[in-house]
Amino acid sequence: MSQISDDAAQQVELERAQVSVIGELFDERLAGARAQLGRVLASRADSAGEVYEREVAAGRLAGEVRRLEGAEGGLVFGRIDLADGTELRIGRLGLQRDEDELPVLVDWRAEAARPFYEATPVHPMGLRRRRHLSMTGRTVVGVSDELLDGSAPRTGDVVGDGPLAAALQARRTGRMGTAVATLQAEQDAIVRSPHRGVTVVQGGPGTGKTVVALHRAAYVLYAFPRAAERGVLVLGPNARFLDYISQVLPSLGENDVVLATCEELAGVVPGAVDGFDAARLKGGAVLADALAEVIRSQQAPGGEFTVRVGQEWVRLEEWEVAEARKAAQASGLAHNPARRLFRESLVDALTDALARGMAETLERIDAEVAQLTGVDLDRLAARDLRNLGIDDAPATGAEEFDADAVRAALLDDPHVDRAVEDHWPRLVPGDVVSALLSDADALAVHLPQLTADELALVLRTPGAPWSDADVPLLDEAASLVDGPPEQVFGHVVVDEAQELTAMQWRMIVRRCPGRSMTLVGDFAQAGPATAARDWNEALAPHVGRRFDLRTLTVSYRTTQEILATTGELLSRIAPGQPPVRSIRHGDAPRAVATAPERLVPDLVRELRAQAAAHPGELLGVVCADGRTEELAAAGVERYARLVPASEARGLEFDEAVVVDPEGIVAARPAGERDLYVALTRATKRLCTVTVHTVHPAGV
Numbered sequence: 001m002s003q004i005s006d007d008a009a010q011q012v013e014l015e016r017a018q019v020s021v022i023g024e025l026f027d028e029r030l031a032g033a034r035a036q037l038g039r040v041l042a043s044r045a046d047s048a049g050e051v052y053e054r055e056v057a058a059g060r061l062a063g064e065v066r067r068l069e070g071a072e073g074g075l076v077f078g079r080i081d082l083a084d085g086t087e088l089r090i091g092r093l094g095l096q097r098d099e100d101e102l103p104v105l106v107d108w109r110a111e112a113a114r115p116f117y118e119a120t121p122v123h124p125m126g127l128r129r130r131r132h133l134s135m136t137g138r139t140v141v142g143v144s145d146e147l148l149d150g151s152a153p154r155t156g157d158v159v160g161d162g163p164l165a166a167a168l169q170a171r172r173t174g175r176m177g178t179a180v181a182t183l184q185a186e187q188d189a190i191v192r193s194p195h196r197g198v199t200v201v202q203g204g205p206g207t208g209k210t211v212v213a214l215h216r217a218a219y220v221l222y223a224f225p226r227a228a229e230r231g232v233l234v235l236g237p238n239a240r241f242l243d244y245i246s247q248v249l250p251s252l253g254e255n256d257v258v259l260a261t262c263e264e265l266a267g268v269v270p271g272a273v274d275g276f277d278a279a280r281l282k283g284g285a286v287l288a289d290a291l292a293e294v295i296r297s298q299q300a301p302g303g304e305f306t307v308r309v310g311q312e313w314v315r316l317e318e319w320e321v322a323e324a325r326k327a328a329q330a331s332g333l334a335h336n337p338a339r340r341l342f343r344e345s346l347v348d349a350l351t352d353a354l355a356r357g358m359a360e361t362l363e364r365i366d367a368e369v370a371q372l373t374g375v376d377l378d379r380l381a382a383r384d385l386r387n388l389g390i391d392d393a394p395a396t397g398a399e400e401f402d403a404d405a406v407r408a409a410l411l412d413d414p415h416v417d418r419a420v421e422d423h424w425p426r427l428v429p430g431d432v433v434s435a436l437l438s439d440a441d442a443l444a445v446h447l448p449q450l451t452a453d454e455l456a457l458v459l460r461t462p463g464a465p466w467s468d469a470d471v472p473l474l475d476e477a478a479s480l481v482d483g484p485p486e487q488v489f490g491h492v493v494v495d496e497a498q499e500l501t502a503m504q505w506r507m508i509v510r511r512c513p514g515r516s517m518t519l520v521g522d523f524a525q526a527g528p529a530t531a532a533r534d535w536n537e538a539l540a541p542h543v544g545r546r547f548d549l550r551t552l553t554v555s556y557r558t559t560q561e562i563l564a565t566t567g568e569l570l571s572r573i574a575p576g577q578p579p580v581r582s583i584r585h586g587d588a589p590r591a592v593a594t595a596p597e598r599l600v601p602d603l604v605r606e607l608r609a610q611a612a613a614h615p616g617e618l619l620g621v622v623c624a625d626g627r628t629e630e631l632a633a634a635g636v637e638r639y640a641r642l643v644p645a646s647e648a649r650g651l652e653f654d655e656a657v658v659v660d661p662e663g664i665v666a667a668r669p670a671g672e673r674d675l676y677v678a679l680t681r682a683t684k685r686l687c688t689v690t691v692h693t694v695h696p697a698g699v
């Protein structure tokens with residue numbers, strides 16, 4: 001016993017010495033990067049070009065400083081010993097003194113680190129031993145080894161509980177932490193997958209989908225430089241969720257990932273929330289077709305084109321306008337940029353018409369002069385020019401017409417622009433959406449698939465604030481009117497991806513031209529706006545079946561006891577979906593019954609008791625959306641995070657108290673799925689508070 005602890009203490013000392021060497025090198029690098037940044041910022045820049053160059057260099061160095069600072073906590077967390085005696089230490093970034101030497105620290109994303117995550121006794125991948133280091137700040141406080149090659153423990157091996165158990169037992173803080181030291185083999189295989197296209201990760205609650213998605217983002221930045229250059233976007237369902245995951249990537253040294261909701265991506269702040277049915281209808285892809293039709297109906301729908309040029313009116317025939325429309329539409333450009341082509345084609349046609357008109361006028365004048373004077377002006381002019389030695393002189397007035405100058409003048413002519421506006425108006429995305437949603441006739445024409453009741457649901461009061469379900473429509477209209485979004489990404493990670501409507505998928509895919517995406521979610525947890533039933537249905541319009549589907553099977557959050565109580569519910573909301581297995585055990589879920597008028601005091605008493613019994617733990621209260629105000633007013637937030645069921649996806653607490661499960665089910669369509677989400681948020685304990693009206697005896 002004492003031999004083992006002596007061994008452990010000795011190994012801790014040994015690791016401390018090594019880690020302090022790594023720490024010194026890290027400090028050198030960080031100090032070097034800071035000093036270089038300081039020098040660049042203080043350097044002189046005289047010309048605009050030099051200022052620009054200085055800014056670029058400073059931006060790059062500031063990014064490097066942030067990257068190093070981010071990786072400082074928990075810099076080293078593991079070590080692998082190969083069968084040939086080579087030892088490698090694994091950490092949040094790579095450090096090497098000399099190119100010819102082995103790295104002092106191997107970046108967890110490097111290929112050399114793969115066995116740290118994926119080696120098993122069956123496939124040891126050349127390892128004899130895997131070691132996890134427990135750290136307090138920069139000090140090693142414990143080591144724990146796994147022997148992988150079947151050899152017996154030797155002096156110096158400290159075989160014990162793995163770090164996963166410790167990570168899972170740790171109290172929740174309300175912010176997700178990194179799992180870089182404890183990624184499990186099935187998770188790591190997805191994080192490190194060489195597949196650059198679309199990877200879909202499904203799995204029940206707590207199986208680490210978010211963990212995988214975020215570590216995948218960090219891996220993409222490391223391993224796929226071309227995607228990294230264009231940036232990585234992580235999309236989440238709401239601000240509360242983004243806040244929950246916000247620390248993970250910075251703690252992996254990655255600060256340049258954009259975290260956003262769909263609303264933030266579109267740059268629209270909605271001022272209203274649609275009813276569930278309206279939101280579901282507005283999420284349908286038919287809306288995209290309807291918007292495209294509304295815009296097309298504004299593109300030279302017919303009629304001739306007349307414009308005043310100087311003192312004259314010039315007219316183009318209907319077919320000439322139709323040709324210009326065809327050319328503009330065939331360009332594939334969005335409406336406003338295509339308007340330029342339309343105008344240019346019309347200006348070409350106008351220039352031709354003017355040239356023809358001028359030639360006709362000159363011919364008429366010549367003929368009139370010849371008739372009056374008997375002199376043929378053309379022949380006279382030609383003879384004069386021959387006398388001057390110029391033989392191939394222009395013979396007619398039309399050839400003196402300066403088409404380029406006329407064309408340029410017409411392109412600048414406000415009369416022409418005004419006339420073009422009547423045929424191909426400049427559009428504003430919001431007006432296009434209004435033109436469809438605020439006009440009952442337009443809705444009926446462009447959405448013939450919808451019933452009268454459905455049309456009434458999506459009809460919008462003119463001037464009303466935009467709703468959350470309008471956001472993807474505004475984004476769609478913007479892309480049809482002005483062209484693709486300016487900011488696109490090399491890789492897009494979508495968490496809780498089951499929540500997306502067809503219109504939201506369109507806005508996301510639009511921002512990822514390379515179709516390199518990691519999509520994670522669970523259709524058993526889908527909310528009321530989701531119309532797709534599975535990944536094929538959701539993704540077919542964008543990538544067909546070209547996606548790599550992975551399934552996670554082990555829950556690291558929800559205890560076996562809690563999962564057992566949700567089995568029946570799961571079989572109702574997702575028939576055929578196998579329940580996940582949990583590696584955690586905890587207390588059996590408790591149920592508290594109360595009457596409506598007793599709910600608040602009983603809940604507060606329960607929370608107070610739990611807070612006292614488990615100090616420092618994170619309590620979460622999940623309730624139907626309509627109840628949050630009442631519970632907040634009762635002071636529930638003194639003891640717990642208060643979360644409406646619609647925003648609970650992805651979150652986690654040590655203990656979850658689910659208030660009025662029946663109320664949650666009744667509050668929204670697909671309410672049973674909201675309840676399933678609520679019941680699977682706890683890492684340790686679950687308490688349900690049921691509310692029953694007690695009828696007087698005999699009633």
Ligand SMILES: Nc1ncnc2c1ncn2[C@@H]1O[C@H](COP(=O)(O)OP(=O)(O)OP(=O)(O)O)[C@@H](O)[C@H]1O
Pocket residue numbers: 164167168176177179182183184187203204205206207208209210211212522556557649650651652
């Ligand atoms: N390899 C791991 N090491 C340590 N903790 C882990 C690991 N994998 C998952 N966890 C923890 O398990 C919990 C659940 O993980 P996560 O939130 O990623 O699951 P999820 O599948 O996204 O859940 P949900 O379906 O509810 O959104 C988190 O606390 C996470 O930190």
